[in-house]
Structure formats: structure tokens, C-alpha cells
Amino acid sequence: MFHKIQSHLHFxxxxxxxxxxxxxxxxxxxxxxxxxxxxxNRNVMIFIFLYTIMAEGxxxxxxxxxxxxxxHVVFFGIGGYTNSLLLVNWGVTPWVGIFLGGTAxxxxxxxxxxxxxxxxxxxxxxATIGLAEITRISCSHWKAxxxxxxxxxxxxxxxxxxxxxxxLPYYYIxxxxxxxxxxxxxxxDRSRMGLYLKALNQDQDAAESFGLNVFKYKxxxxxxxxxxxxxxxxxxxxYVQYIDPQSMFPFMISIEIIxxxxxxxxxxxxxxxxxxxxxxxxxxxxxxxxGGLAKxxxxxxxxxxxxxxxxxxxxxxxxxxxx
Amino acid sequence: MPLLFINKLxxxxxxxxxxNGVNIEVERNEMVGLMGPNGxxxxxxxxxxxxSYTPSKGxxxxxxxDITALAPHVVANKGxxxxxxxxxVFPALTVVENVLxxxxxxxxxxxxxxxxxxxxxxYERALQLLDLVExxxxxxxxxxxxxxxxxxxxxLARVLMQNPxxxxxxxxTAGVNPTLCRSIxxxxxxxxxxxxxxxxxxxxxxxxxxxxxxxxxxxFNGGVIAEGAPEEIQRNEExxxxxxxx
Amino acid sequence: xxxxxxxxxxxxxxxxxxxxxxxxxxxxxxxxxVNFSQGEYLMLSMYLTYVLWNFFGFDxxxxxxxxxPVFFAxxxxxxxxxxSRIIGASFFPxxxxxxxxxxxxxxxxxxxxxxxxxxxxxxxxxxxISVSGIYLDTAKLCTAIVAIIGFVALTWFMTKTxxxxxxxxxxxxxxxxxxxxxxxxxxxxLAWGISIALVAMAGTFISTFRYMDPSLGDAFxxxxxxxxxxxxxxxxxxxxxxxxxxxxxxNLFGFFVFPAYKIVMVYIIFILxxxxxxxxxxxx
Numbered sequence: 051m052f053h054k055i056q057s058h059l060h061f062x063x064x065x066x067x068x069x070x071x072x073x074x075x076x077x078x079x080x081x082x083x084x085x086x087x088x089x090x091n092r093n094v095m096i097f098i099f100l101y102t103i104m105a106e107g108x109x110x111x112x113x114x115x116x117x118x119x120x121x122h123v124v125f126f127g128i129g130g131y132t133n134s135l136l137l138v139n140w141g142v143t144p145w146v147g148i149f150l151g152g153t154a155x156x157x158x159x160x161x162x163x164x165x166x167x168x169x170x171x172x173x174x175x176x177a178t179i180g181l182a183e184i185t186r187i188s189c190s191h192w193k194a195x196x197x198x199x200x201x202x203x204x205x206x207x208x209x210x211x212x213x214x215x216x217x218l219p220y221y222y223i224x225x226x227x228x229x230x231x232x233x234x235x236x237x238x239d240r241s242r243m244g245l246y247l248k249a250l251n252q253d254q255d256a257a258e259s260f261g262l263n264v265f266k267y268k269x270x271x272x273x274x275x276x277x278x279x280x281x282x283x284x285x286x287x288x289y290v291q292y293i294d295p296q297s298m299f300p301f302m303i304s305i306e307i308i309x310x311x312x313x314x315x316x317x318x319x320x321x322x323x324x325x326x327x328x329x330x331x332x333x334x335x336x337x338x339x340x341g342g343l344a345k346x347x348x349x350x351x352x353x354x355x356x357x358x359x360x361x362x363x364x365x366x367x368x369x370x371x372x373x
Numbered sequence: 374m375p376l377l378f379i380n381k382l383x384x385x386x387x388x389x390x391x392x393n394g395v396n397i398e399v400e401r402n403e404m405v406g407l408m409g410p411n412g413x414x415x416x417x418x419x420x421x422x423x424x425s426y427t428p429s430k431g432x433x434x435x436x437x438x439d440i441t442a443l444a445p446h447v448v449a450n451k452g453x454x455x456x457x458x459x460x461x462v463f464p465a466l467t468v469v470e471n472v473l474x475x476x477x478x479x480x481x482x483x484x485x486x487x488x489x490x491x492x493x494x495x496y497e498r499a500l501q502l503l504d505l506v507e508x509x510x511x512x513x514x515x516x517x518x519x520x521x522x523x524x525x526x527x528x529l530a531r532v533l534m535q536n537p538x539x540x541x542x543x544x545x546t547a548g549v550n551p552t553l554c555r556s557i558x559x560x561x562x563x564x565x566x567x568x569x570x571x572x573x574x575x576x577x578x579x580x581x582x583x584x585x586x587x588x589x590x591x592x593f594n595g596g597v598i599a600e601g602a603p604e605e606i607q608r609n610e611e612x613x614x615x616x617x618x619x
Numbered sequence: 620x621x622x623x624x625x626x627x628x629x630x631x632x633x634x635x636x637x638x639x640x641x642x643x644x645x646x647x648x649x650x651x652x653v654n655f656s657q658g659e660y661l662m663l664s665m666y667l668t669y670v671l672w673n674f675f676g677f678d679x680x681x682x683x684x685x686x687x688p689v690f691f692a693x694x695x696x697x698x699x700x701x702x703s704r705i706i707g708a709s710f711f712p713x714x715x716x717x718x719x720x721x722x723x724x725x726x727x728x729x730x731x732x733x734x735x736x737x738x739x740x741x742x743x744x745x746x747x748i749s750v751s752g753i754y755l756d757t758a759k760l761c762t763a764i765v766a767i768i769g770f771v772a773l774t775w776f777m778t779k780t781x782x783x784x785x786x787x788x789x790x791x792x793x794x795x796x797x798x799x800x801x802x803x804x805x806x807x808x809l810a811w812g813i814s815i816a817l818v819a820m821a822g823t824f825i826s827t828f829r830y831m832d833p834s835l836g837d838a839f840x841x842x843x844x845x846x847x848x849x850x851x852x853x854x855x856x857x858x859x860x861x862x863x864x865x866x867x868x869x870n871l872f873g874f875f876v877f878p879a880y881k882i883v884m885v886y887i888i889f890i891l892x893x894x895x896x897x898x899x900x901x902x903x
Binding site: 237238240241242243245246248249252253255256257258259260261262263264 | 423425444445446449450454455457461463464465466470473474475477478479481485486487488489490491531535
């Protein structure tokens with residue numbers, strides 16, 4: 051018992067200051083709806099939550115394990131589609147369906163990881179893009195799941211269906227999921243597994259020479275990573291209540307996830323959160339105030355930021371604090 | 374029974390035989406050296422034993438067990454550790470975290486891996502090893518910020534964490550100043566005596582090899598051309614020719 | 620007879636993919652950078668051709684004289700200002716820089732031209748010619764011919780000229796090139812310039828038969844990547860071979876099996892190549 055406590059002592063960060071930013075975010079997001087009752091602002095927060103969940107998921111694979119997936123949207127889409135199909139075709143409640151969606155994404159990712167983890171760097175990235183595109187095009191033509199037309203969720207707003215008219219229930223439920231995903235990454239970061247992932251990320255061959263089964267840990271990483279991302283897909287589906295291949299599998303979302311993690315800092319617990327907090331409002335507000343969707347200023351600015359960050363600070367903003 | 378038995382090992386890269394029928398035995402607690410000019414196949418031989426390369430022909434036995442062509446991490450868990458020629462630490466991990474990587478992996482339970490940094494007693498052992506190499510004060514510093522010599526000592530501590538039966542040292546004193554060289558040599562000897570660790574050492578520095586090795590194999594063009602005690606090797610004509618001749 | 624038509628179409632389209640693949644493989648081979656923004660340069664060159672046609676009445680064949688030098692400078696400039704800063708950086712900053720560039724260029728075009736499709740009408744090379752019962756789209760045929768000329772020209776440049784050989788040396792081993800006194804930075808910038816100029820050449824001709832919109836880069840880029848991987852990164856002949864194979868696969872599969880899934884087939888081959896033979900068919 052005492053031994054267990056001892057080893058846990060190294061687990062929690064001793065410095066209480068590290069908890070402060072997260073605490074601020076927690077309090078802020080809990081009381082946010084009391085002060086901001088408008089639909090637009092609540093929507094922005096909800097998307098911050100969704101992007102955080104997806105980014106934390108990606109972070110486990112790309113940040114800690116070092117396998118850069120550039121097609122991560124495919125897991126988002128699989129989660130969303132699984133969840134929606136289960137609801138529409140078999141009346142399965144999304145409270146279960148969302149997790150089944152995550153499981154489906156995780157299962158498929160394991161099949162992908164098996165052959166693809168041999169690939170390093172560019173080649174792995176390209177393979178993931180290819181897989182995402184294959185899925186997107188295939189789903190567009192697959193009549194059984196709606197093809198290009200997509201799936202519309204039933205308009206019955208109740209708890210069982212995980213559907214509400216207003217934004218408030220979504221807000222707090224998504225917040226809960228966000229906090230959970232941050233917690234998962236926190237546990238991984240502080241644990242032995244995080245140590246091993248960081249090690250194999252920095253020097254795979256050396257890690258192997260220490261007896262670390264690199265393949266096993268990459269598999270664990272991808273499964274957890276895609277499970278979380280798949281859940282985000284299910285949540286998104288329940289929120290927008292209509293999905294199609296174009297909205298669930300676009301290449302752009304894969305890039306946005308990476309941008310979010312880039313801004314905040316990959317391989318850190320709070321990096322993805324920070325990245326989402328900066329990225330989502332930036333793109334939403336520039337879109338609204340600089341001439342709407344028709345002008346593209348939001349992405350011009352984002353493109354510039356990405357390039358500048360990539361050159362100057364690839365370890366992200368949170369990464370700065372470490373050194 | 375020897376601790377390590379390399380039996381008629383061959384490794385071909387296309388038509389080139391990098392390892393050309395090598396037989397080597399290393400007894401328990403021995404300090405055995407491996408010498409030879411650049412390109413003679415020393416590191417390739419190491420790689421074939423540790424699992425980084427798959428041998429084309431031949432076998433490797435550790436303590437009587439056939440470990441030929443097993444994956445690197447499996448070989449490591451069976452008791453062979455290695456320190457690389459180029460100092461490789463995990464630069465973004467702290468010094469003590471680097472050492473913790475070496476803890477036993479073969480019977481880790483997943484629950485422990487997920488929720489603890491280290492098993493009972495492991496952290497203390499890591500500190501002990503850091504003490505051995507006199508790096509205790511730097512334990513929370515990032516390994517990438519250490520000087521080259523300090524990093525070298527860290528790799529030694531790290532490897533000992535694995536409680537290895539056999540340690541492969543690939544040029545432990547290469548590019549190292551004389552003071553540090555003394556320090557490394559004395560630490561290796563101490564570990565061999567006190568902790569009963571067997572060493573298989575590649576080294577170009579003849580003086581260091583004389584001090585460390587009880588027996589030396591000389592490799593040339595992938596084959597063993599000489600074997601014996603250091604004094605014999607120093608006087609061996611073939612060896613001299615291969616190193617200084619032509 | 621129909622099979623033949625499909626094969627010819629495949630070969631012609633293959634040549635077009637090949638020249639874009641060539642531009643990618645040039646940068647990849649010389650400095651090990653995977654340029655995800657290559658498709659955007661293609662798109663921009665098409666828009667420039669459009670602008671020259673729309674406002675000055677230049678036929679694409681003539682605007683070629685303007686577009687290619689402009690884009691050579693554009694590529695050179697991109698290297699000097701941006702890419703030179705991430706040479707030697709790890710994979711993550713590299714891939715992000717080219718992604719950021721991709722987004723930036725695409726949305727600048729979006730901002731200027733809007734999302735609507737545009738088309739150049741009545742170019743000199745439009746129409747079809749018939750060769751013993753097989754129809755050849757003149758515009759596409761010209762593009763393919765120009766592509767082949769591009770290949771020959773580049774091969775000649777790389778093997779016969781001093782600068783070209785210096786470029787090859789730099790591609791093979793940076794340290795060796797430096798020891799020979801080659802200005803490696805200049806070689807890199809040159810590679811970018813040539814690469815983007817090639818893309819612009821392709822784009823000028825593609826605009827004679829294809830509509831343009833800001834996101835057309837995607838489709839071409841991924842097919843070009845497939846060609847590069849299949850043919851072998853860094854190999855000129857590989858880019859041609861890869862492109863032609865991809866073109867054939869796309870057309871044959873699309874015609875005889877599943878038109879809707881023809882791109883999927885290309886991606887499947889792409890991934891299989893990555894897994895089974897990542898060095899590609901031809902080594903440099």
C-alpha cells in the first residue's frame with residue numbers, strides 16, 4: 051500500500067501553479083452560459099469543446115507517439131456515421147452509440163496500425179491521407195449509408211435520442227466529454243506509458259534496445275487516440291443532426307486538427323485545449339466580421355499563422371513554458 | 374556453458390558478407406573485447422545479436438537459449454543491453470526519467486503502466502545508479518542539456534537499470550577527454566566486479582582495451598582473424614598488418 | 620476499339636499527372652521536402668492564365684511566355700523567403716509549413732476569384748482530332764506533348780548542363796556537393812524555381828480543357844503523390860512511369876469497373892505501394 055502511494059507521488063505534479071490555467075478554464079466554461087445567452091457564442095464554445103476532444107485524441111498518436119496522422123478525420127467520420135446509423139436504423143440510444151462509434155473507429159485504426167506503423171514520417175502521413183480519401187469517396191457512393199445525401203437524425207427531441215432544441219444541454223455534456231478527454235491525456239502524460247511513448251517518439255531504436263515493445267505501445271496509442279476522436283464524431287452528429295460524407299470526412303478537418311495541436315503544443319496535456327481556444331474563435335469571428343464565408347479571410351490568416359508558427363515555434367505555445 | 378555463444382554467424386547485404394562466419398564465446402563475468410579496422414563488421418555483428426538485423430545464417434545463444442533473430446525488445450528483455458557508439462539519450466526527458474526507461478518491462482501490468490511512473494523500489498534504484506555515475510544532482514535536468522561526457526555516464530546508468538546479464542559497449546571512450554575516459558573505464562571495471570555484469574566491448578583505443586579486456590577477438594572483413602589475451606593480440610603479426618600494414 | 624480509346628486516354632492523362640509528379644519529385648529528391656502546396660501553384664497558374672485571357676485576350680499558348688517565367692520567380696522566391704528556413708528541420712515543421720502555405724495560397728485565390736467555376740473559352744487548341752477511329756482531345760493531347768517535352772528538357776538539363784549536374788550532386792549528397800564548392804542554397808532555390816515553372820507550364824495547358832476553382836489543387840496533388848511514390852521518389856523517369864501508370868489505372872478502372880470508384884483504386888495502389896515497395900519502381 052505504502053509503495054503504491056510512493057509511486058503515485060511522482061505521478062501528480064507537485065507545483066500547484068500548473069493546475070491554475072486549467073482551473074481558470076474550468077470555472078470560466080462552467081459559468082459561461084450564465085453570461086452569454088446568445089446562440090452564436092455558445093456555438094463557438096461548443097466547437098471549442100469538439101475541437102479540443104479531437105485534438106487531444108490526435109495528440110496521443112501524433113504528439114506522444116510521434117506518428118503524424120494527416121487523415122485523422124476518417125476516425126471522426128466513422129464515429130459519427132456509426133452512431134447515427136445505429137440511431138436511425140436500430141433506435142440505439144446515442145448514449146451508447148457514441149461509445150460504439152468510438153469503438154468502431156478504434157477497431158479500424160488497429161487494422162490500419164498493423165501494417166502502417168512500419169512507415170515512418172512522410173510515408174505514414176501520406177498513407178493516412180490516402181485512407182481518409184478512400185473512405186470519403188466510398189461513403190459518398192455507398193447507398194446503404196445514405197451515399198452523398200447523408201443521414202438525417204430523427205426530429206424527436208428527448209434524452210434517449212440525445213437531441214435537444216436548445217444549445218445548453220449540448221454545452222454541458224460536451225464540456226464533460228472535453229474534461230474527460232483532457233483527463234485521459236493527463237493520465238497518459240504522467241504515467242509510465244507517457245514516459246515510454248515520449249521515449250519511443252524521441253529515439254525508437256534506443257527505446258527498443260531497452261526492452262520497450264514499440265509496436266505494442268503505438269497500437270495502444272492509436273486505439274485510445276481514435277476512440278476519443280470517434281466519440282467527437284458522434285457528438286458532432288448529435289449536435290448538427292445531419293451528416294454527409296462531405297462534412298464528416300473532409301481533408302480540411304484533418305489539417306485543422308493538426309493546426310490546433312500545433313498552436314497549443316503537441317505532446318502536452320493542455321496544448322490542444324489552448325490551440326482550440328485560439329483557433330476556433332479566430333476562425334469563427336473572422337469569418338463573421340470580415341465579410342462572411344465568401345471572402346476566406348479567416349483561412350488566409352490561419353494559413354499565415356500556421357506558417358509563422360511552423361517556422362518559429364513548432365513546439366507550440368505550451369511547449370514554450372517547458373524550457 | 375558460455376553466457377553468449379555466437380555460432381557460425383553470417384550476414385549478407387546483397388553480395389557483400391558483412392559478417393562472414395563468426396564464432397564467438399563470452400563466459401559469465403568476462404570482459405571480452407572486439408577489435409578490427411573500420412568496416413570489419415563489428416557493429417553489424419552487435420546488431421545481429423541484439424536483433425536490429427536478422428542474421429543470414431547461423432545462431433546466437435544466450436545462456437543456452439536460442440535468441441537468433443528475435444525482435445530487439447525481446448532480446449533486451451532477455452538480458453542483453455547495449456550502449457551505442459553515438460551517445461543517444463532521450464533529450465527531452467529528464468535524467469532520472471532516462472534511467473527509469475530501463476526498468477523491467479517483461480512483466481509489467483498494464484494498470485501499473487497507465488497509473489504509475491514506476492514500480493515499488495524502482496525509483497530508489499534509479500537514484501542509486503545515478504549516484505554511481507555521480508549525476509544525482511542533475512536528476513531533474515533535461516538530458517539534452519547535459520554535456521557530452523555527462524550524457525555518456527547517463528547511458529551507463531541507464532543500461533545498468535535493466536539489470537543486464539550482458540552489456541554491449543560500442544566504443545565507450547570514443548571522442549572523450551582523458552579524465553572522463555579514466556572515469557568511464559574505472560566505472561566499467563567496478564560494475565563488472567561488484568555487480569557481476571559481463572561486458573562485450575568494441576574499442577579502438579588500444580590502451581583502454583588492454584585495461585578492460587581479458588580476452589580479445591579481432592575482426593577483419595567480417596571474419597575473426599585472431600583471438601586471445603591482450604598481450605598476445607598486441608604481438609600478433611596478422612593483427613598488426615591489418616591495422617598498420619600495407 | 621473502345622479499349623484502345625481508353626488506353627490512349629489513360630496515356631495522355633498519365634503524362635499530365637506525370638509532369639506534376641515530376642515537379643514534386645524534383646523538390647523531394649533534391650532537398651527531401653514534401654510540398655503539400657504544389658497543387659495550389661498549379662491552381663494559381665491556371666488563374667493567371669485565365670486573367671491574361673480574360674483581360675488581355677492572350678491565348679494560353681501565348682501567355683505561356685509570361686506564366687512560366689513568372690512562376691519560376693515565384694518558386695525561387697518561395698524558397699528564399701520561406702522554405703530555406705525549414706531546411707533540415709524535423710518532419711513536423713516541414714509538413715506544417717507546406718500545409719500553411721497551401722491554405723494561405725488557396726484562400727488568397729478564393730478571396731480574389733470567389734468559389735465559382737471559371738473557364739477559358741475558345742482556346743486555339745480546342746477540339747478533337749481523329750486518328751484511325753480514335754478520338755484525341757486536342758487540348759489534352761497538347762498538354763501531354765508539352766509534358767513530354769518538359770521531361771526531355773529537364774533530363775537534358777540535369778545530365779548535360781553544368782548547373783544540372785550540380786543539382787544532381789546536391790540531390791544525392793548535400794555534404795559532397797558542399798565539398799565541391801557548389802552553392803547548395805542556390806541549388807535548392809533553383810530546384811524550387813524549376814519545379815514551380817513546370818507546374819505552371821502544366822497549368823497553362825490544363826486550363827484549356829478544364830474549369831478552375833480554388834480547390835482544384837487537391838485532386839491533382841494526391842494523384843501526383845501517388846505517381847511519385849509509385850515511380851520512386853527523386854527519379855525523373857519514375858515520375859513519368861508512375862504518372863502514366865496512374866493515368867492508365869484511373870481510366871481503365873473507371874471505364875471497365877466502377878467509374879465512381881476509380882480514384883479509390885488509385886489510392887489503393889498508392890497505399891499498397893507505400894506498404895510493399897516504398898522505394899517505388901525506379902531508384903534514382
